[in-house]
Amino acid sequence: EAAFKERLKTIILLNSTKSENHPLWTEIDRVTLEQLHYAKLGVGEGGWDIFAEEGEMRMYKREQEIDGRVVDPLKAVHTVKGVTGHEMCHYFFNPDVRMEWETTLEQMTILESVSEDTLVFLQIHKRVWPAAQRDALFWSHIRSVPDARDSDGPRTWIVCNHSTDHDKAPECKNGKYIRVDLTVCMVCQTIVEPPKNGAEVTRDNLTCKVTYCSEINPGGWAPAAALRAVYKREYPKFLKKFTHYVYEQCKNKPILF
């Protein structure tokens, strides 16, 4: 009986570290799958306007305002050689390296480690004059899903970030910062070009197709023209810097499929 109880304790402990048992789980699962679907839709329809183009990278926006606030949805696509979708998403999710590529950040705190694949973040972002400084409170979730082409090759990876509340977070209305409301996803598909004569796959055979979608409500007053100027500068800067960072980190490491 003692051995049985011990085993039961272990099972309970193991299960409690899974995100499936967290009160946020239903929302995490729903929003992640919605974002995956949304990211896969093309930009041909739906009124997307291209605003930045450099090499393989294309960035589109839809101008939209809610209560006079700019909330323009953004969708970007990029193709990066030599890395996998798993690698790309790993670095986007991993808090240890965020300061290496995220240039809008002043401070980052992990409020809760829900599980290996889910964290709750409080981030303080740099202030842009003349608007008030912003913070962001969101869960972040990483997972793999079967590839859309139904191949037995590498899976597709997604990281989804979505605003939430948290007991440990300062209340925004009494706080020093205005809290933004965000839904962001990065979806990455790996394409492997089969090497000739059955040789081993190297990084030269890899291409990663990145889709990045973002909807940010500034949460309070911000001058529309300044805000649009900020994101038109910051999004391309982010995606170029981030993908270059991942490429550099991975180039001499074994491939993480």
Ligand code: 18C
């Ligand atoms: O997705 C990205 N990063 C993730 C990890 O950090 C996460 C972050 C989301 C960004 C939240 C943005 C919070 C407000 C930022 C304020 C602007 C800072 C600019 C600093 C310039 C020095 O998902 C990559 C994010 C890429 C950067 C996006 C910039 C978006 C601008 C949106 C503006 C809304 C705030 C209003 C500020 C008013 C300006 C006049």
